[in-house]
Amino acid sequence: MLNPWRSELSLILLALLIGAFLGKLFHHPWLSIWVVVLVYLAHHLIHANRLLEWLRGGKASKLPQSTGIWEEIFYLIFRLRRRNRRRKKQLIRMLERFRTATAALPDATVVLSAGDEIDWFNDAAGRLLGLRRGDIGQKIGNLIRYPKFNHYLAHANYDATVDIPSPANANLQLDIRIVPYGEDLRLLVAQDVTQLRFMERVRTDFVANVSHELRTPLTVIRGYIETLVDNAGQIPEPQARMLLRIEEQTLRMQSLIDDLLTLTRLESTTHPLPKQRVAVPQLLQAIVEEAQELAVDAKPEIALSLETNSGLLGSEQELRSAFSNLVHNAMKYCRAGDRVTVRWRPLGSGVQLDVSDTGPGIAPEFIPRLTERFYRVDAGRGPGGTGLGLAIVKHVMARHGAEFRISSELGRGSTFSCLFPGHRTNVDAHAHTDETAG
Known part of the structure; x- marks a missing residue:
């Protein structure tokens, strides 16, 4: 298509020449030019009206005939409407495919x-x-x-x-x-998720029932073993050592059953969370003292830092279980010369517990799985455990609306943090530091 403005300018020039000729012929040049201008304006008004009628009619396939700049305008609008019509059909097809897919x-x-x-x-x-x-x-x-x-x-x-x-x-x-x-x-x-929830409930009930059924015979066996161990002086030394090993494994099985029952109770939706006022500083003091007493001879140092008097609203039994697991785990995997730090500190409107150690640390690829049931990084590393401690911690934190974080680096130790929101605290924080070491 030729340049539309060139054609339009030619038309304007022709109209002016005609107006000038008529003005000279009739001796009224300006009047003739005004008449020509009015005719030219009427020409544009007519085409503008045709454009309006065309757009109102919605007949995109019927292109109005014209010349000059209006021919270009009609053609560009026609091409735009045709492209939009194709795009609309494409979107409709995509929408139909989406609806067909989601309907299935x-x-x-x-x-x-x-x-x-x-x-x-x-x-x-x-x-x-x-x-x-x-x-x-x-x-x-x-x-x-x-x-x-x-x-x-x-x-x-x-x-x-x-x-x-x-x-x-x-x-x-x-x-x-x-x-x-x-x-x-x-x-x-x-x-x-009806079937999934049913299978989870069956699994939980199975674990709870088996644990309850095992607890009674295990208690009887443990009672007899303790009686025999108390009289180990009357038994030959090889048999006495056997009894001690049996007692160790019995205690370990008892601990496993207790942890399984704790997990079952924490996962139960029918077990509501109590709203007790828990004095966390005193609770941590008791846990640290207990950890010092139960530690072996080559024990690591342990320090308690209390930077707030804030307590928590929740279950004292569950919080004691979670905090004890964190402290005893840190003590268990540290060696003589290592240090365990238990820190209770304010965090914004909430509070945070950090249990840090300078022990061997954990590789990054193992950290996401630490809270899984029975998961252990290395079954041969350190003393044996049930593999349920951190799973219990995770569930207790979830029930108390807290966030549980684990950070560790091989050879540099680990930090286990529990972040409690402000609505869980029951005492205003009076910042101070109380540190004990052993």
């Missing part, structure tokens, strides 16, 4: 707008969440009426999930996650 998913999928209103959902959402087509445009919180879900929705903690019964079938248990995407859009995904 077994998990409920719901698209939420910025106001938590339902834009779209798949068939599984109707089956698991009880949604109907008439619910589109409704707020999801008005249709799923569970306090846990509404709290999750309001606080927008999308890194976590929430478990609720299915609104459509109370026998089904759903795990709900919300994923933000786009501009103020969110995708709600609800997964049926």
Whole structure:
């Protein structure tokens, strides 16, 4: 296409020449030029009206005929509308593929707008969440009426999930996650975890039942062994050594069963968290003194640093178990000349416990698995344990709304930290330092 402005300027020049000729012919040059200008303006107004009618009509395929600059304008708009029409068809096909794919998913999928209103959902959402087509445009919180879900929705903690019964079938248990995407859009995904939760409950019940069943015969065996050990002076030395080994293994099995029962109780949703006022400084003092008494001859040094009088609201028994595990673990894997530091200090509006040691440390690849049940970095490293201590610590911290962190470096020691939020403290922090060492 030729340059439209060249054609338009030629038209303007021609109109002016005609106006000048007519003005000279009729002896009114300025009037003739004004008439020509008005005709030229009418020409543009007519084409502007044609453009308006064309855009209103929506007939993108029918291109109005014209010349000059208006021909270029009509052509560019026509090409833009054709490209937009192709893009719209492509988006529609992509949307249909998305809907077809999500409709085939077994998990409920719901698209939420910025106001938590339902834009779209798949068939599984109707089956698991009880949604109907008439619910589109409704707020999801008005249709799923569970306090846990509404709290999750309001606080927008999308890194976590929430478990609720299915609104459509109370026998089904759903795990709900919300994923933000786009501009103020969110995708709600609800997964049926009924079978998974059932298997977890079966496993927990099995461990609890087996532990209870083992506790009684083990108590009887331990009683007889202790009686025999007390009379070891009347038994030949080889048999006496055998009895001591049996007693050691019996105590270890007793410790394993106790830890398993503790974990089972911590995982039980029917076991509520008490809200006792726990005097943590006194509790840590008792734990450190106990660790000093139970340590072997070649014991590491241990120091307690109390930088706040703040206590905690929670279960004293659970906190004692968690803190004892951290302190005894540090003492267990340290050698003579190493140092264990137990530090209770303020952290913003909350408080923090740090149990640090200068022991052998842990390689980075092992740290993520330390809180797994029965996981041990090296079964031959250090004295034997149940492998459940840090799993207990993790569960106790979760029940108290605290964060559990582990940092370590080979050859330089480890630090185990428990970070408690402000709403868990029950005494204002009066900063001071009280350090004891042994």
